[in-house]
Amino acid sequence: MVTNTSNLRNVVLLGHAGSGKTTLAETMLFEGGEIKRRGTVQAHNTVSDNTDIEHEREATLFSHQLLVHWRENKINVIDTPGADDFVGEVVGSLKVADTALIVLNAAGGVEVGTELVWEYVERFKTPAVFVVNQMDHPKADFESTLQQAQQRFGPKVLPVQYPLNSGQEFNQIVDALRMVLYEFPAEGGKPFKKEIPESELPKAKAYHNALVEIAAENEEGLMERYFEEGTLSEEDLAKGLTIALAHQQFFPVFVASGWKDMGTGRIMGFLNDIGPSPADRPSRILTDGTALGCSSEDKTTLYIYKTTSEPQVGMLSYFKVLAGTVKPGDELVNAQNGEVERIAQLFVARGKERLPVEKLQAGDLGVTVKLKSAHTNNTLNAKGVQREIRPMEYPESTIRKAIFTNNAADTEKLFAALNKIKEEDPTVALSIDQETREAILGGQGQMHLDLVKQRLQKEFGIEMEMKNPRISYRETITSKASAEYRHKKQSGGAGQFGEIHMVVENYYEGMPDPQGYSIRQKEIEDLPWGGTLAFYWCIVGGAIDNRYIGAIKKGIMTQMKNGPLTGSPCQNIRVIVFDGKMHSVDSNDISFQLAASGAFREAFEKAHPQLLEPIYHLDILCPDESTGDVMGDLQTRRAMITGMDTEGHYQKIMADVPLAELNDYGSNLRSITGGKAKFSMKFSSYQLVPANVQQQLVAKYTDLTLHE
Known part of the structure; x- marks a missing residue:
């Protein structure tokens, strides 16, 4: 059956893990007659969670496209994972949805997974409908959940419904839009319509009037009719609310128990009657700035x-x-x-x-x-059409692991399999660290990488091992030092001779030229691995020919690529070559390259060398009650707290943390907050390593070098 654009509804189910999205999706299919019997996550027979890995973990790990016919419309439903490890599935689904159905756990309120998806709802400007689900939970609290949603998502969050009772006896919903009470039989399904109790009328009318005002503001002539008649017809309400929802001017709130099949049919009816079709949504802006309407x-x-x-x-x-x-x-x-x-x-x-x-x-x-x-x-x-949709942008990896196989013959197969997985999941990052030569796998959390490892084993028959990656340190100096180095080698035939006198010191941008030298040539070079080399050629009187400048620089760079302390690249150094000697027969490029390398190493080691480590900036969102534990954990990781703020009802902690201290941070954060926190990280800068840490790293490198 071909469905017209105006009769389509594309809905994505979003929410924190455990909010009941998959159960709600199953009930939607059942209510629409697509399935004759509802499956359960525990019985591994839902339409949505249909992969072996999802059955094993009893959780949604991939987005699943579903469909249900409701009256004259076709509703496409995409069920998505709730764990933030699988946010890539959410991003793709939201990109094509026209309405977000955000499922809240009535016992848990607005959880961090909801915070995460809301960022993307706002980015895509997607109309959103909230469903306070699991109203049958013993600890269900609608009022608290509604208050949290309004605090976090603003005053546009307006209840269309509220429960008359909640907990295990839940079976009654007051609908403020239709001004009716729905009472459900014990087995759920189709409710009985009853009059709202007189004691609830003031509350229901207040909610109703708020909805009428929203509708009247969005349709020409409705506001005047509203003032004249004091209310609006159901048809007028539908017109105004459709416009308001499509333009994110209000976010309706419904209540339900997906498990008991209570309230789902009314949500489907609302999506059918008031939910925007693809034609109601704004035109897409293409990469060239032009607009594409849905026609x-x-x-x-x-x-x-x-x-x-x-x-x-x-x-x-x-x-x-x-x-x-x-x-x-x-x-x-x-x-x-x-x-x-x-x-x-x-x-x-x-x-x-x-x-x-x-x-x-x-x-x-x-x-x-x-x-x-x-x-x-x-x-x-x-053919003949030139259009390109703006691509989705995925979050940066929050965890990185070095990967390898115990069987070297499987390495090529491993990379081929990972590239296939990366094709399906763009949040998987695969790279080779150019400094450590390790293969690095990046993901959104330990659970994400564990899933990749499990898929490699089950689908491709490849055993992959993971370990913490080596840290790419940098080396620099903190004082000024000089060295004289003579390279002399004599064997049969021509020998080798080169002598260099140089000074090294720490370099910073805008540093004045050195005093007391006759500067003949100056080069300020940005290094491939970051930082700067400032090279000064101050030779006078022909002590060394200018033709050896290139060889001398090459010798310095060779040593800088593999620094004396730990073999890490050196940066932010000024080198002044001010004297030396050469031989008319035995001097050549290799002689001065080796002399420069030796002189740099000796001067570097005398100039109080210092290791630099990569520092990452973290933004952490956590519940207020977990703030102390999160900050205490950060202090054990040598973190520098740079600020605190509030974001909704979450505390936002900003910190700069050494990368070496962030191994398994995501798993640990999840553990100490009960899964109610999230974080993002990005590279900030290189900073000095503490003396005790430097001693350990240098000793470890020396020991490895001696045993090679």
Whole structure:
């Protein structure tokens, strides 16, 4: 069945882990008649969580595209993971959704996972509907959860419903939009409609009037009618609220128990009646600054938001039709690489089930298989069309591990498998550290990397080991020192001779030229690994020919690439070559290269050398009650607290922390806060290593060097 754009609703389920998204999705499918019996996460038979790994962990790890028909509309539902380790799945899903259904745990309130996804809801300007779920939980507290949501997300959060009772006896919902009481049978399902008790009328009317005012502000003529009649019809309310929701002018709040199937049907009805269709959403701004509206009458453009692979099937591409229509046999051009892709087969997805369709209209979500060179974030256009959707931006890795295999023969297979996984999950980072030569795997948390390791074993038969990566230190000096070094070698035939006198000292930007030297040449060079080398050639009287400058610099750079302390690169150093000797026969480039290397090493070691370590800036969001524990843990990691602030009902701690102290920080933070905190990190600078730490690092390097 072909669905018109105006009859489509694309909804993404978001929320903290444990808020009940998958159970709610299962109930939505059941209420819409897509399934005859509801599965459970514990029984491993839900439509959404359908992979072996998800069954094993009893948690959503991947986004899953579902669909349900409700009255005249088709609602595409994307269930997403709640753990912030899998935020990449959330980002892709939000990119193509037109409404976010944010699920809150009535017992837990607004948890940190909700905070995380809200950042992306605001970035994508996605209309949002809140569902306070698990109202049947013994500790369910609607009022507290509503208050938290309003504090964190603002006064636009307005209740459409509230529970008349909660906890294990939950079965009654007051609907302030329709001004009716829904009472559910013990087995859930379709409720009985009753009058609101007189004691609840003032509260219900206050909520109702707030909704009427929102609706009246968004439709011409409704405000005047509202003042004249004191209220608005249900049809007028729907018009005004649809506009308000589509433009993020209000965020309605519903209540439900997905487990008991209470309240789900009303949420579906609201999405059907008031939720924006793709045509109601603002035009997309393309990479060239032009706008693309969602119209089936336009030329075809698809956007691939997710790719996966299946045995015996190959690569599956999940996409949204942003404009035009698509059908099997269509040939589209990849805007990123110019490749022509043929849509051989066309499906819609209901979990792992793929249902073939003849055509998809603008705004719809679909799946195709075996595209040649199309990837996540790619735009496919009809021939002759030049459009490119702005790509998704994924968060930086919060954890890095050095990876290796015990069997060297598996190394090539390991990288091939990781690149396949990276294709499906762009938040996986894979690189080679140019200094340590280690293969580095980056991810969003230990759980994320553990999942990658598990997939490598189960899907590819590869055993991967992980360890903490070596830290890329830097070396510098803190005082001024001089050295004279003579390289002399005599054997049969021509010998080698070169003598250099040099001064080294710490360099900083804007430093005045050295006094007391006749400066013949000056070079300020930015080093490939960061920092600066300031090279001064101050030779007078022809003690050393200018033709040896290049060889001398090469000798200095050789030593700087592998510093004397720990073999780490040196930076921010000024070198003054002011005297030396040469021999008319035995001097050559190699002689002065070796002499320069020796002189630099001797001067460096006398100039109070100092190790520098990479410092990362952390922003940590945690509950108020965990602030002391989080700060105490940071102090054990040599952290410098740079500030504190509040963000919603969370405390924000800002700190600069040595990278060497951040191994497994995410896991530890999750442990000490009960999973209610999150953090982001980015490189800040290189700073001096404490003396005791430097002694340990130098001793370790010396010991390794002696045993090589």
